[in-house]
Amino acid sequence: MNFQLPDLSPMVPELTMTALALIVLLIDLLIKKKEIIALISMAGVAIVAVTLLGSSGVTFGNMFISDGYSSFFKLIFFINVILSVLISIKYIAIERVNYGEYYSLILFSTIGMMIMASAGDLIVLYLGLELMALSTYILAGFIRHDVKSNEAALKYFLLGAFSSAFLLYGISIVYGLTGTTDLKTIAAFISEKGLANNFSLLLSVALLTVAFGFKIAAAPFHMWAPDVYEGAPTSITAFMSVGPKAAGFAVLGRVFMVAFASVKVDWVAILIPLSILTMGVGNIVALSQTNIKRMLAYSSIAHAGYALLGIITANNEGLASMMNYLMIYAFMNIGAFAVIIMLRSEGFKGDSIYDYEGLSKTHPWAAALMLIFMFSLTGIPPTAGFIGKLYIFISAINAGFTWLVVVAVIFSAISAYFYLRIVMYMYMREPKVTVSLTTSPATGIALIVTTAAVLVIGVFPSFLVGLARAAIRGF
Amino acid sequence: MEQVIMNQLSYPILSTVIFLPVLGALLILITRRSWELPTKWIALGTSILTFIISLTLFTDFDKTTHKMQFVEKHSWIPNWNINYYLGVDGISILFVLLSALTAILCVLISWNSIKTKIKEFYISILLTTAFMIGVFCSLDFFLFYLFWEAMLIPMFLIIGVWGGPNRIYAAIKFFLYTLVGSVLMLVGIIVIYLYAGKSFDILELMTKNYPYTMQLWLFWAFFAAFAVKVPMWPVHTWLPDAHTEAPTAGSVILAAILIKMGAYGFLRFSLPLFPEASKAMTPVMLTLSVIAIIYGAVICLAQTDLKRLIAYSSVSHMGFVTLGIFALNIQGLEGGILQMLNHGVVTGALFLSVGIVYDRTHSRQIADYGGLATVMPVYAAFFMVFTLASVGLPATNGFVGEFLILLGGFAANKLAGVLACTGIIIGAGYMLWLYQRIFFMEINKKIIGLSDMDIRETITLVPLIVLVLWIGIYPNSFLSFMHASVQHLLERVNAGGVQEVNIAKTILEVVR
Numbered sequence: 001m002n003f004q005l006p007d008l009s010p011m012v013p014e015l016t017m018t019a020l021a022l023i024v025l026l027i028d029l030l031i032k033k034k035e036i037i038a039l040i041s042m043a044g045v046a047i048v049a050v051t052l053l054g055s056s057g058v059t060f061g062n063m064f065i066s067d068g069y070s071s072f073f074k075l076i077f078f079i080n081v082i083l084s085v086l087i088s089i090k091y092i093a094i095e096r097v098n099y100g101e102y103y104s105l106i107l108f109s110t111i112g113m114m115i116m117a118s119a120g121d122l123i124v125l126y127l128g129l130e131l132m133a134l135s136t137y138i139l140a141g142f143i144r145h146d147v148k149s150n151e152a153a154l155k156y157f158l159l160g161a162f163s164s165a166f167l168l169y170g171i172s173i174v175y176g177l178t179g180t181t182d183l184k185t186i187a188a189f190i191s192e193k194g195l196a197n198n199f200s201l202l203l204s205v206a207l208l209t210v211a212f213g214f215k216i217a218a219a220p221f222h223m224w225a226p227d228v229y230e231g232a233p234t235s236i237t238a239f240m241s242v243g244p245k246a247a248g249f250a251v252l253g254r255v256f257m258v259a260f261a262s263v264k265v266d267w268v269a270i271l272i273p274l275s276i277l278t279m280g281v282g283n284i285v286a287l288s289q290t291n292i293k294r295m296l297a298y299s300s301i302a303h304a305g306y307a308l309l310g311i312i313t314a315n316n317e318g319l320a321s322m323m324n325y326l327m328i329y330a331f332m333n334i335g336a337f338a339v340i341i342m343l344r345s346e347g348f349k350g351d352s353i354y355d356y357e358g359l360s361k362t363h364p365w366a367a368a369l370m371l372i373f374m375f376s377l378t379g380i381p382p383t384a385g386f387i388g389k390l391y392i393f394i395s396a397i398n399a400g401f402t403w404l405v406v407v408a409v410i411f412s413a414i415s416a417y418f419y420l421r422i423v424m425y426m427y428m429r430e431p432k433v434t435v436s437l438t439t440s441p442a443t444g445i446a447l448i449v450t451t452a453a454v455l456v457i458g459v460f461p462s463f464l465v466g467l468a469r470a471a472i473r474g475f
Numbered sequence: 476m477e478q479v480i481m482n483q484l485s486y487p488i489l490s491t492v493i494f495l496p497v498l499g500a501l502l503i504l505i506t507r508r509s510w511e512l513p514t515k516w517i518a519l520g521t522s523i524l525t526f527i528i529s530l531t532l533f534t535d536f537d538k539t540t541h542k543m544q545f546v547e548k549h550s551w552i553p554n555w556n557i558n559y560y561l562g563v564d565g566i567s568i569l570f571v572l573l574s575a576l577t578a579i580l581c582v583l584i585s586w587n588s589i590k591t592k593i594k595e596f597y598i599s600i601l602l603t604t605a606f607m608i609g610v611f612c613s614l615d616f617f618l619f620y621l622f623w624e625a626m627l628i629p630m631f632l633i634i635g636v637w638g639g640p641n642r643i644y645a646a647i648k649f650f651l652y653t654l655v656g657s658v659l660m661l662v663g664i665i666v667i668y669l670y671a672g673k674s675f676d677i678l679e680l681m682t683k684n685y686p687y688t689m690q691l692w693l694f695w696a697f698f699a700a701f702a703v704k705v706p707m708w709p710v711h712t713w714l715p716d717a718h719t720e721a722p723t724a725g726s727v728i729l730a731a732i733l734i735k736m737g738a739y740g741f742l743r744f745s746l747p748l749f750p751e752a753s754k755a756m757t758p759v760m761l762t763l764s765v766i767a768i769i770y771g772a773v774i775c776l777a778q779t780d781l782k783r784l785i786a787y788s789s790v791s792h793m794g795f796v797t798l799g800i801f802a803l804n805i806q807g808l809e810g811g812i813l814q815m816l817n818h819g820v821v822t823g824a825l826f827l828s829v830g831i832v833y834d835r836t837h838s839r840q841i842a843d844y845g846g847l848a849t850v851m852p853v854y855a856a857f858f859m860v861f862t863l864a865s866v867g868l869p870a871t872n873g874f875v876g877e878f879l880i881l882l883g884g885f886a887a888n889k890l891a892g893v894l895a896c897t898g899i900i901i902g903a904g905y906m907l908w909l910y911q912r913i914f915f916m917e918i919n920k921k922i923i924g925l926s927d928m929d930i931r932e933t934i935t936l937v938p939l940i941v942l943v944l945w946i947g948i949y950p951n952s953f954l955s956f957m958h959a960s961v962q963h964l965l966e967r968v969n970a971g972g973v974q975e976v977n978i979a980k981t982i983l984e985v986v987r
Binding site: 217358361364371375380382386390393394395398402404405409410412413416417420422424427428460461462465466469 | 538551552553554555592595620621625632633635636642643646647650651654655658659661662665666668669772868
């Protein structure tokens with residue numbers, strides 16, 4: 001019996017990333033200046049991004065798939081890592097948690113996401129999900145002397161473990177039913193044996209929806225999000241609100257579209273009320289928040305609701321619009337967090353929305369950038385947020401969900417109120433507390449990149465839309 | 476491309492008119508905060524230059540055709556078949572000019588009255604101007620929506636930052652009302668886009684016929700956006716707050732241009748895209764218009780706040796505009812368009828005038844004035860002309876517009892015409908009574924010693940006086956722009972409706 005090594009070329013990005021994470025972990029012992037570790041991490045991620053180009057293929061007997069779909073998501077993860085690290089450097093020093101593990105944990109979490117995006121098998125999916133989740137639990141509690149951060153980590157861990165149990169339960173039912181965990185084989189088995197109306201199958205679809213719903217923070221599985229977002233270090237909140245959410249959408253799209261293609265009608269019927277509830281809860285509860293991190297937590301819940309529309313359409317165009325949306329969301333949300341993080345300085349928390357009163361007077365540039373991100377999150381042209389929503393709405397209406405889009409636009413109009421409130425505080429109130437901004441070149445770069453992306457994509461979306469469409473081709 | 480006349484000039488004139496103010500705004504962005512005077516001069520310079528360039532449109536416009544002119548078309552977002560597509564016809568050209576003129580007046584009137592965040596203020600004014608001109612020039616739905624929504628951002632700031640005591644409430648109310656309407660229109664736009672085989676090209680969409688039920692749904696989706704902007708009763712409640720609380724320049728932009736965008740939307744989109752639905756909905760629209768006319772006028776009688784009174788008079792006057800549009804005959808439509816222009820000139824002028832005394836007294840209460848004609852005689856004379864134009868005295872522009880609308884209104888529906896006339900009567904009542912309370916009677920102690928208008932203020936008002944009299948005495952120089960376009964629009968509406976009418980006739984015959 002001769003052992004043959006599987007083709008590793010589709011996995012090169014993951015392998016390089018793992019090597020990078022380990023190097024960062026080791027190098028932490030040698031280097032005192034943590035900024036250098038941050039730099040190495042970012043440079044490494046950039047190299048990994050390059051290896052993405054030649055990585056397409058399937059390996060480990062269909063367990064690991066590297067295609068346009070996964071590569072697009074990996075691109076989102078890389079952008080997420082780099083931007084999050086950029087805004088972290090100064091911030092974790094202020095929070096007095098300037099440890100090198102921070103960066104390696106972020107990288108490990110990202111490897112988990114990458115594996116999720118590429119998973120062609122439910123076991124691999126679980127592997128990636130746990131790697132991502134465990135690293136993020138630690139990161140959420142990274143400010144170990146802060147009670148709120150501890151609370152966030154514990155809550156996230158307990159509820160995350162709970163949702164993992166749902167996932168495993170769902171996977172085991174699927175396995176019991178079909179005898180396989182491979183997505184394509186599951187699909188073939190279901191249509192071959194005519195299991196479309198099988199109760200156990202629908203039960204497992206429901207269980208998987210719960211597990212994925214938890215990861216993307218869809219109502220009613222969103223309860224953890226506000227507390228975790230509020231308690232976690234702000235840079236990690238930014239990281240979590242984009243990465244794990246996008247990874248959740250990646251697996252949601254692939255599992256449902258590939259493995260459960262023949263029970264489309266059923267999972268669409270589950271996802272529609274889920275998305276309405278998510279948009280509703282997110283947008284309405286956000287109206288009454290006074291902590292900006294909590295407010296953005298609810299806003300992030302709401303955005304998951306819009307992105308769900310892309311999956312509900314259950315066609316490639318819908319998936320492309322969902323991917324496009326998540327990419328845009330990465331830029332505008334991390335941009336907003338970059339401004340929030342600047343308000344945190346020694347002895348000043350700066351996470352209450354009242355801290356933004358009169359910001360345009362004391363720090364006009366920071367206020368102007370926040371204004372752009374707030375309008376982008378609302379979805380007002382000519383910002384990227386509008387393009388994201390427009391694409392989602394076009395594909396949803398094209399799939400016949402006009403009424404659902406009407407619901408979505410109404411909620412989106414409601415959302416204008418809480419985003420506007422920040423603008424209103426910044427521009428139309430007088431400053432009450434003196435806010436000093438913590439600026440650093442790294443944060444500056446992050447802000448320049450995100451602002452440019454939000455405005456350029458808002459006016460010239462062709463490239464991104466084309467990329468998302470090309471990525472989904474042959475899915 | 477026989478549908479349109481491409482731009483024959485050596486430079487893209489419409490793009491220039493749209494992006495010159497944006498350029499000015501960028502220039503102001505990079506000036507120092509302490510350079511207050513240069514900031515103002517940049518704003519004034521760009522707005523004057525924009526207006527002068529837009530005059531070329533006025534002189535080079537071919538009045539004999541309904542086709543879009545000065546057209547520019549470039550591929551923009553090929554994935555969605557979106558083009559950068561601009562052009563003007565007889566309906567939109569006058570509003571491009573009015574927007575450019577309004578920008579100058581807004582800069583002039585704010586010269587001394589805006590004292591905080593000067594940079595941001597003039598950037599907002601210039602951006603609003605650019606976006607408004609963009610709305611009137613867009614021939615691509617995506618581009619149109621982009622300008623339509625983008626305009627909310629600077630307008631929101633103008634009201635909320637530099638407005639009166641209750642400005643935040645007014646700004647948010649304005650934003651949310653308009654946004655809810657707009658997003659519903661967005662759904663409508665996407666539905667048309669997909670139905671018409673993925674095209675945002677407005678002219679192409681107008682050549683297609685849509686099923687009747689679809690037309691009805693879409694009519695109401697677009698109605699949501701346009702009715703809020705006009706504003707029609709009962710979604711007008713944002714307007715008194717926004718008008719009252721906005722700084723003078725903000726009120727002028729709102730009154731002169733922004734609320735015209737709603738009526739323009741009906742003309743440009745609702746009528747030609749959904750002709751059958753528009754016809755079927757005429758009774759509803761006429762009813763809402765008449766309610767707006769009378770309700771707005773009656774409410775005016777009870778106002779104690781100067782700006783609020785003028786704001787409510789806008790509701791009434793815009794009722795005339797929608798009445799004219801949905802009369803669906805040539806007099807009504809032309810009257811409606813002319814009245815949009817008139818209302819822009821006159822109400823803009825009235826808000827400017829109120830701004831002039833407000834800068835001196837910082838009071839909007841009618842009771843704080845009295846006998847102003849003795850203190851500020853020149854000002855009183857100017858105000859008199861605008862009051863009479865608002866009332867609709869012959870030889871002023873108000874008369875021509877309202878006359879045409881009533882002519883069209885009577886032809887469409889006698890009852891609506893009669894009821895609308897009562898609006899004019901009440902209108903004369905509240906405007907003259909207002910004039911009496913402010914300018915005549917005993918001199919109020921609070922206003923003794925106020926200086927009369929200075930040169931800057933006079934310059935601001937003179938162009939509007941000229942327009943009031945010009946349109947009033949020789950309206951043809953403006954009406955002649957729209958004949959061909961309105962004729963074409965009517966043909967489109969009637970062609971769409973013929974089938975419907977014939978079906979009704981056959982049913983009647985069968986019943987007999």
